[in-house]
Amino acid sequence: MTECTWPSSDLMKVYHEKEWCRINKDDQYIFEMLSLEGAQAGLSWETVIQKRHAYQEAFKQFDIEKCAQLTDDELEEIRTEYNVIKHKGKIKSVRNNALLVQNIQQQYGSLANFLWSYVEGKPIINEWHNTTDIPAETELSIKLSKDLKKIGFNFVGPKIVYSFLQSIGIIDDHIITCPYHSYNR
Template sequence: MTECTWPSSELMKKYHKEEWCRINKDDQYIFELLSLEGAQAGLSWETVIQKREAYQEAFKQFDIEKCAQLTDEELENIRTEYNVIKHKGKIQSVRNNAIIAQDVQREYGSLADFLWSYVDGQPIINKWQRTNDVPAETELSIKLSKDLKKLGFKFVGPKIVYSFLQSIGIIDDHIITCPYHTHNR
């Protein structure tokens, strides 16, 4: 079987094998991936993955309640003292998005329930022949991006949202010959 060709480093191969396009409905994990995907805007995913442990430490393992309570001083300390992407807006978006995520949890029961409602609880399992066939965005990511922005989420453009949906398994975009594709596991 031929694996997806995009993972180039060992770190990316590990992410591809163990996490990418795997269904996950844990709100803390979902919030982590939403935050990391937002941090990736304009950069490579590998850059973010290399900093993942620092992000986890800085943002208290992405505990939504703790992230929602971060002060301006704590956010500035994260920016200056941790090996994270130094973009102020991206750092502040974690607190902002945690506050909004709490609102979503109160209204929908969980962040996962809200997101999975867009696909009626069923993952989208694509059957791409080549990595180059995978789109950067779709009607779903455009709609969800607009809805997330209306709720007040930051750094949730359609391309970021599409990558996010892959990262939490709502979309399986492994090429059909990849041993990690849903139909091959």
């Protein structure tokens, strides 16, 4: 079997094999992926993955309640003292988005319930033959992006949202010959 060709480092290979396109309905993990994908905007995923442990430490393992309570001073400390991407807007978006996730959890029971409602609870399992066939965005990511922006989320453009949906397993974009594709596991 031929694996996806995009993982170019050991760190990326581990992410590809253990997390990418794997269904995960844990709100804390989902919030982490949403935050990390937002941090990626304009950068490579590898850059973000290399900083993941620093992000986890800085944002208290992406505990939604703790992130929602971060003060401006704490956010500035994260920006200056941790090995995270220094973009002020991206750092502040973690708190903003955590507050909005809490609202979604109250309304839908969980962030996972809200997101999975867009696909009626069933993952989209694509059958790509080459990684070059994988789109950067789709109608689903465009719709979810618009809806998240309407709610007030930051750093949730259609391309970011598409990568986010892959990261939590709503979309499986492993190439069909990859042993990590849903049909081959």
